[in-house]
Amino acid sequence: xxxxxxxxxxxxxxxxxxxxxxxxxGGMVIDIYDEMLNTDIRHILVRHEQxxxxxxxxxxxxxxxVGVCLVTSxxxxxxxVTGIATAYMDSIPLVVITGQVPTHLIGNDAFQExxxxxxxxxxxxxxxxxxDVDELAQVLKEAFHIAxxxxxxxxxxxxxxxxxxxxxxxASLGNIKIKSYNPTYQPHQKQLHKVVKLIKKSERPLIxxxxxxxxxxxxxxxxxxxxxxxxxxxxxxxxxxxxxxSDPLSLGxxxxxxxxxxxxCTGACDLLIGVGVRFDDRVTxxxxxxxxxxxxxxxxxxxxxxxxxxPVAVPVVGDCKISLQLLNQLLDEENLxxxxxxxxxxxxxxxxxxQAHKLDYHPNEEVIxxxxxIEKLYQLTGGNAIITTEVGQNQMWTAQYFHFDRPxxxxxxxxxxxxGFGLPAAIGAQAAFPERLVVDVAGDGSIQMNIQExxxxxxxxxxxxxxILNNCYLGMVRQWQQLFYSKRYACTCMxxxxxxxxxxxxxxxxxxxxxxxxxxxxxLAEGLGTPxxxxxxxxxxxxxxxxxxVPAGAPITExxxx
Amino acid sequence: MNxxxxxxxxxxxxxxxVLSRVVGLFSGRGFNIESLCVAPTVDxxxxxxxxxxxxxxxxxxxxxxxxxxLINVIKLRDMTGPRAVKREMALICVSAKPKNRDEILRxxxxxxxxxxxxxxEFYTIEATxxxxxxxxxxxxxxxxGIKKIARTGAIALYREPH
Numbered sequence: 001x002x003x004x005x006x007x008x009x010x011x012x013x014x015x016x017x018x019x020x021x022x023x024x025x026g027g028m029v030i031d032i033y034d035e036m037l038n039t040d041i042r043h044i045l046v047r048h049e050q051x052x053x054x055x056x057x058x059x060x061x062x063x064x065x066v067g068v069c070l071v072t073s074x075x076x077x078x079x080x081v082t083g084i085a086t087a088y089m090d091s092i093p094l095v096v097i098t099g100q101v102p103t104h105l106i107g108n109d110a111f112q113e114x115x116x117x118x119x120x121x122x123x124x125x126x127x128x129x130x131x132d133v134d135e136l137a138q139v140l141k142e143a144f145h146i147a148x149x150x151x152x153x154x155x156x157x158x159x160x161x162x163x164x165x166x167x168x169x170x171a172s173l174g175n176i177k178i179k180s181y182n183p184t185y186q187p188h189q190k191q192l193h194k195v196v197k198l199i200k201k202s203e204r205p206l207i208x209x210x211x212x213x214x215x216x217x218x219x220x221x222x223x224x225x226x227x228x229x230x231x232x233x234x235x236x237x238x239x240x241x242x243x244x245x246s247d248p249l250s251l252g253x254x255x256x257x258x259x260x261x262x263x264x265c266t267g268a269c270d271l272l273i274g275v276g277v278r279f280d281d282r283v284t285x286x287x288x289x290x291x292x293x294x295x296x297x298x299x300x301x302x303x304x305x306x307x308x309x310x311p312v313a314v315p316v317v318g319d320c321k322i323s324l325q326l327l328n329q330l331l332d333e334e335n336l337x338x339x340x341x342x343x344x345x346x347x348x349x350x351x352x353x354x355q356a357h358k359l360d361y362h363p364n365e366e367v368i369x370x371x372x373x374i375e376k377l378y379q380l381t382g383g384n385a386i387i388t389t390e391v392g393q394n395q396m397w398t399a400q401y402f403h404f405d406r407p408x409x410x411x412x413x414x415x416x417x418x419x420g421f422g423l424p425a426a427i428g429a430q431a432a433f434p435e436r437l438v439v440d441v442a443g444d445g446s447i448q449m450n451i452q453e454x455x456x457x458x459x460x461x462x463x464x465x466x467x468i469l470n471n472c473y474l475g476m477v478r479q480w481q482q483l484f485y486s487k488r489y490a491c492t493c494m495x496x497x498x499x500x501x502x503x504x505x506x507x508x509x510x511x512x513x514x515x516x517x518x519x520x521x522x523x524l525a526e527g528l529g530t531p532x533x534x535x536x537x538x539x540x541x542x543x544x545x546x547x548x549x550v551p552a553g554a555p556i557t558e559x560x561x562x
Numbered sequence: 563m564n565x566x567x568x569x570x571x572x573x574x575x576x577x578x579x580v581l582s583r584v585v586g587l588f589s590g591r592g593f594n595i596e597s598l599c600v601a602p603t604v605d606x607x608x609x610x611x612x613x614x615x616x617x618x619x620x621x622x623x624x625x626x627x628x629x630x631x632l633i634n635v636i637k638l639r640d641m642t643g644p645r646a647v648k649r650e651m652a653l654i655c656v657s658a659k660p661k662n663r664d665e666i667l668r669x670x671x672x673x674x675x676x677x678x679x680x681x682x683e684f685y686t687i688e689a690t691x692x693x694x695x696x697x698x699x700x701x702x703x704x705x706x707g708i709k710k711i712a713r714t715g716a717i718a719l720y721r722e723p724h
Contacts, residue, residue: 121583122590126633129579146633180575180636304627307620 026072053083212276597715
């Protein structure tokens with residue numbers, strides 16, 4: 001029996017256990033939407049296609065599953081680009097389905113036609129234009145396979161209208177293989193032996209964990225490794241939660257706004273074990289000075305990450321979880337007490353650094369400090385919420401003052417730094433976990449980039465909480481202007497922001513505001529306790545800066561501390 | 563670190579957009595392309611792309627890894643060095659005044675080229691050879707006046723073991 005392309009799509013969705021799709025309909029996907037009515041799939045109608053991709057991204061980050069979104073051709077497709085690039089930079093598995101004009105019109109500048117495959121080629125892991133309905137099932141299976149395997153990433157499938165309407169025979173393809181695509185999961189044993197040798201010799205080892213730890217589910221193995229031989233752990237922004245932030249061995253985040261002790265450790269360590277990281281410039285500072293005394297071990301599933309930015313003594317290509325499991329097995333043979341003991345002076349030194357410069361700010365009785373809001377949020381949630389952020393100061397303060405103890409608890413746009421990510425990502429996470437507390441920490445600037453999605457949250461009763469640190473500025477750029485451009489605040493003052501409380505009410509959400517420090521706790525308590533979407537507007541110190549700060553291009557150990 | 567010329571050949575899926583992925587990778591990441599040749603192999607589903615690029619050693623490692631990462635790249639090999647045969651081809655239209663005609667034909671003979679088009683004032687020469695030979699030929703013909711030249715990039719095949 002023959003079925004339509006749209007039905008093939010539904011069959012593959014069923015096979016891939018797709019339960020939720022974020023999307024926005026249009027002329028070229030109307031057949032797919034029509035067919036979806038016959039299934040159990042929950043569709044969440046966003047207000048802008050960028051929101052659909054970020055929501056699918058948030059869903060994927062929170063669950064580890066592939067996020068799916070569905071949009072129409074032309075502007076529907078181009079509106080997904082920022083979301084796709086965001087997911088690509090952070091290695092998030094997505095399948096983005098775009099409608100396309102019928103094949104006979106492609107190339108004719110038809111209404112709502114755009115070459116989305118050409119546009120997204122550099123920001124997808126792979127993409128497809130399906131020109132024959134007989135190929136649709138294979139392409140869709142490949143798309144899911146590529147998105148979730150190896151180093152995950154977004155895959156776009158462009159489906160012309162006549163392909164979704166066309167008829168074909170369908171039989172389940174089961175698990176598929178792609179001849180030219182074979183990610184390396186199993187690391188070379190020889191390389192791991194070299195790592196053990198370096199660990200045994202090292203007096204000042206440091207683990208640097210990144211998003212790869214979360215993506216491969218390697219947190220347990222990482223904790224085991226660090227605790228059994230007492231190696232301190234620092235994390236990239238993407239790695240937060242991969243190792244418990246409240247563990248004594250945790251140094252917090254490193255890099256441009258990393259903790260003093262994490263950055264000092266990086267400068268002084270003699271062995272740096274990078275796990276699922278890519279040594280981004282926000283982490284390394286001046287690369288020549290980065291971990292200059294250390295031999296670097298780098299474990300990653302993507303060979304292109306190795307030796308891209310920093311020289312590596314022992315590269316290990318493999319899945320982080322499998323690699324750490326095998327490494328832990330090799331360490332079983334060693335005298336762990338002896339190895340552990342030789343790290344004592346190093347741990348003492350770290351404690352000294354910790355005491356010398358803790359993360360700190362000057363509390364104020366009159367004006368709300370943004371850091372204080374995050375501290376209170378951490379206390380009131382017991383550290384248990386899923387936190388998304390926008391980008392800028394709000395993101396860095398969240399990374400610094402909320403201690404993430406579990407993987408997939410912080411959902412943030414690390415690589416691309418996409419303002420407007422947090423709210424739709426929170427909606428995606430809330431859709432996956434209706435019972436959990438999901439909070440978007442935002443700035444007054446970034447929240448306005450995708451604020452329209454409040455309507456989505458209200459429509460689907462997704463009770464996300466938005467915490468706005470409202471300083472009337474694009475705070476992070478303003479901070480750079482203050483520190484490096486003689487306080488010339490070119491176009492960073494956000495005058496005439498909307499009244500966020502009224503705005504929340506207009507959307508049908510609850511709006512709350514705090515203007516004094518003593519109001520913060522009550523507003524947070526009420527907002528977090530309300531079982532529907534809430535915007536909490538915290539009017540904070542206007543010219544507060546994020547410290548420590550490593551100026552761009554400076555060595556990571558040279559920090560501005562206040 | 564010294565930049566060196568490398569000849570990379572890769573077998574790729576013969577599908578629309580694959581060349582664009584390869585070329586887009588080079589432009590997007592700031593890698594350099596000196597020349598590029600593409601044609602299907604005996605298997606119509608597979609094409610061979612040959613790219614000449616210039617890079618230092620760590621960059622070369624990145625280029626190769628990034629290319630291997632492309633889903634449509636089936637196999638990649640660095641053909642630099644004596645273990646591969648390399649050829650380029652050129653069509654050269656050279657001004658052929660009566661006083662130069664004999665000399666040009668001698669050069670054509672020495673370089674084992676062919677004259678493929680003749681006019682009262684020009685010869686068009688077909689030449690194949692490695693990069694060194696092509697350069698020498700062009701240098702010898704330059705003084706006569708090269709009116710037009712069309713060159714392919716290098717193609718290469720590994721020598722089969724004897």
